[in-house]
Every structure is written in structure tokens, then in C-alpha cells.
Amino acid sequence: MSHVSQAPSTSKRDSAKNSPYHLTLYVAGHSPKSRLAMSNLHQLCETRLSSKYTVEIVDLLREPKRARLDQIVAIPTLVKKLPPPLKKIIGDLSNTEKVLVGLDLYDESGEVILSSAMEPPP
Amino acid sequence: MPKKKSSGQTVSAEFPKAPTGIQGLDDITAGGLPKGRTTLVCGGPGCGKTLFGMEFLVRGALHMGEPGVMLAFEETAEELTQNVRSLGFDLNQLIKDNKLILDTIPIEATEFEESGEYDLEGLFVRLGDSIDSIGAKRIVLDTIEVLFGGLSNQGIIRSELRRLFHWLKNRNMTSIVTGERGEGSLTRQGLEEYVSDCVILLDHRVNEQMSTRRLRVIKYRGSLHGTNEFPFLIGQQGLSVLPITSLKIEHNISEEKVSTGVPQLDEMFGGKGVYRGSTVLVTGGVGTGKTSLVSHFAEAACRGEHVLYFAFEESSPQIIRNMKSIGLNLGKWVNKGLLHIESSRPSLFGLESHLVNFYNAVNTHHPKLVIMDPINDFLSIGSTREIKALFLRMVDFLKSRQITLICTGLISHVDSAQETEVGVSSLADTWIHLSNLEFDGEHRRQLYILKSRGMAHSHQVRQYTMSHQGIHLDEISGRHASNHLHGL
16 A cells, blocks of 8 residues: 655645545556556646645555455545545546546536646546 | 255266255255356346345355355345344354355445446455455355446446456356346346356246245256256245155155054054055044044154144144043143144145245154144145145155155045045055944944055954044944945
């Protein structure tokens, strides 16, 4: 397990959702899907999560018991524990739109909260 | 049936089997499910799929030394535990003893957002971990099709299911996959395409307000199996499949005899009574003393053996009280635990429930003598063919265990017996008929032996009396009576 903690970012957008994010990404070894999910998540956190966040990576091959404990079926699975409600996103996270929906990263007007500098991934 | 073991062993070299422990199922599959392979159990809602799987696991863990994993998609661990508690299965204890793991995946309750490619490796990991942690040999996936509803990418699910079944086979797991029956196919998602070794179909229908459950082995690669639909029941001891009796008649035959409890009647059979393990039918009109006669049988047998008495018209206290009046103290044997009286009304249950209750009672009490008094009410709860089949099963079941069966039937005249009665009577080895006779301003009782296979027996018609000393056959004396009786 590895923890990637980020210092609070100073984004101008942090007013919308300023509670910290706690994300857990479940992978199985270093499969291409797992690596892709990790890099997609990294990019997403860097660019779009305006508030502070914690990402935990769980390798189920090393911690198999957590599959059952945390109700994991598909790999990769991203779980948002905080802020509530708990959300699960499965897949390599290549569809950013879907990930943002899953993470409740919409503001009140229904717009996806995006940093202005962002370009959609290829 | 006793041939279960031997047939299981003879085929085991080619087709290893995992006994389910489910009553009757191992008989029709000649030993159980294919060991190390996957069996599909399918059927409509409420047909007993989950229970089938649970019993397979519990019996495996308890009796075959094979721990098991239950992966449930539709029920919670609490629900599963509760559902089988009434069957005497203590899942919590099994879990504590590391013989069982209940893993539940509430797929439908979980909302997934899907983004990009994924596989079901998480499922493999958790199954692998559960299997390894208790050394599981058996696994039940109930009902894995739920995945199709929970995840949108059907292609991924299909390829992962195929991989899963291969994986289970490689790990040598004896597995059960359950599937909901679909329109025009065995399962909604075509699981039968993935499982090619063994397919069992469960069915639950209601006929004339009587619910019947049936089981059919649709396919069993590389093994003989019964292809009929077999009725099964969910009873107090779990599932019971009721195989139509062995097609072969090959019971061990006893030369030993058991007393009728009436010395003079024993004499009519050559001195010692009827053969052990034979079927005796006692018929007669109203008030001829059928119950009294079978109570003599019971009383005689209770001096050392267990007797099981199915009373279909009278309650246990009533029989005990009535028999006291002819000097038979049945209560004593009940108190000693040698006589078990089971009172119930046949019409309250379907034929199949009767058969299961019957099997269970015999397996519980281990009697040497079984009495069914009277069988008439049975004749009203099914067709002639069904009733004959029912009796055939009961008779074969008892014969294979060398248990003597005594049935009574209300028939005033042998000639007027109905089709069903005749059908049942042909199963009897010995037939004793009792009748009332109004003669010389007197009411007399008489009996004779219609048949008794394999033994010389008296052809006389004997008058008998019932007193506080029981049934007593009168001496044959006096030309008058004797002549008259022979003339009947």
C-alpha cells in the first residue's frame, strides 16, 4: 500500500467542495489496466481536485483480504470514501467525464467543476 | 438405498464424484456431483436453488471433510444463516470452525460508475483468498448472473465468467453455479453455455392446490444418471430427493420369522409368524379388529425391537386407551421408547410429503416393524398410479432394510376391492382378511389368510374373539362351524 498525499492546493475552485477527498484505488499487480488507472487518477487529482485529497493504492495481490472487506469485484476500482456518499467507479478511469460524475464533482449549476487550464484527455 | 456406496465406488475410478449428502440425490447421480467440476443448478424463483447449494456446502463441511465457500449475490449472510437454521444447520458454528465462508456481494445495491476497461480480478482475488484460508474444496456461486444486471459491459462479464469457470476447474473446486430460469432457455444469461459437466433443473409447481417440487438431472457428462423428474421436498432435515425405487428387485431375503402376537395365528403360518421384512396387509370391514390385530403385532415386536406406528385415523392416546381394553399395554412400550406412534391425517399432505415424513421417521427411529393404520385415506389423495408408486417406494425402502411392514385397509369384501386397493394388495406378501359374520342370531368374527408368499399356510377360515385378553382364535371344533366356513 502506498499513500500519496497532497498538500492543500490553492486552486480558486476550492469553495465548491472544500472538504478533503479520500480516495482508494484497488488494483491487482501491475497489469496494464491497473497502471493506466493509476496514471489517469494521478492526472485527475493533479489537475481537477481543487481541495486537498488523499489517495490510497491497494494492491489486492498483496492484500487479498481487502477484496472481501471492501467489497471489491472489478479491477481497477476507485472508491471515494470521503466526502460522503461512498462512490465506486470501476475501470481504468479513461473516461474522465464518468469519473467526475462518480466523484460528485459537479457544482450546483450542474456543470462539471473543471480547472480552467484543463484539456480533456486524448 | 444400500447400493449407493458400491455404485459410487465402482465409477469413482473414471468419474470422481463429490457426494452431496442430499437425501436421494446421490442415488440418482450414482455418487454425487462431478468432483472438481462445475454443476449448474437452475430453476425459477423459490425453487430451492440457494438451499440446494447451502446443503451441499454444509453436508460437505460436516460429513465429507470438505470445507466450502458460499458466494451470495442476492442474500445477506444473516438471511442465509436464518434460512437454514430451521434445518438444523448452524452456519455460525461452521464459520467459527473454519469450515465455511459466507461471502456476500450486494451487486444490485451498489451503484457503479464505469469508466474505461475493467475485469473481475477482484472477484478472483477474494474467492482465491477465501478458498485458501480454509482449504475449501466446494464452492457455490449464487446467483452469479446478477453481475449482468449490475455491470453494463456484458462482453467483459461473459469473458470473465468463462475465465472464472476455467479457474475453478484448475483449482479442482467442486462448484455449483445457480441460475434463474429464462424464457426458452435454462438460464436467463445462458450460463449453460459455460457449464458443460452437469446441469440440474429444479422446478416448483402447484397441481390441484398441492405444491410439488421436482428435480431433474438434465445432463451429466460421463456418468449415468436418472433422467426422470424426481419429486423432492424441503423438509425438516433439508432437501430430500425421492428416487423412484430401484428398478431391480434385489432385496436380501430373510428366513427369520416375526410373531403376529397371536399364537394361534402364528400357527396358521406354520408356527412362528410371518417373514421378517415382508409386507403384510390386514383388511376387513368396520369393527373387525384390524387395529387390534396390528397392535398384537406391535406388542410382540416391542419385546426387544423398535416399532413405528403410523396412525392415520386415531391419535396416540386413543389407540393406547382402546388397546388397553383388549389387554394390550402399548403405553408401556411408548414410555420405554420402543414404540413410536405418529398420528397425522393423510389428506393434510401431498403424497410426496408423506413419503419424506415416512423416510425421516424410519431413519430416526430405526424400527424393525412399521405399521400403517389404515392406508385407505391415502387412496383418496392421488391417482391409482401415484399411490401404487408411493407404496412401491415405501415397500422397497423397508424391504431393503429388512423392516417388516403391516398395513391395514378397510375392505368389507375382498371381491369388492377397488382398483387401487388391488394395486396395493399386489405388493403385499401376506394378506389376512377379517370379516364380520351374522350367524345363528350371533355376531361373529372370522379371519383367513388370502395369501402368504413363500410359506405354507393354513387355508382355514377361523373364528376369533376379542376380549380383555386380546384376540383369540377359536379352536376348530364342531362340524357345523367348520363346514359352514369352508363353504364361504
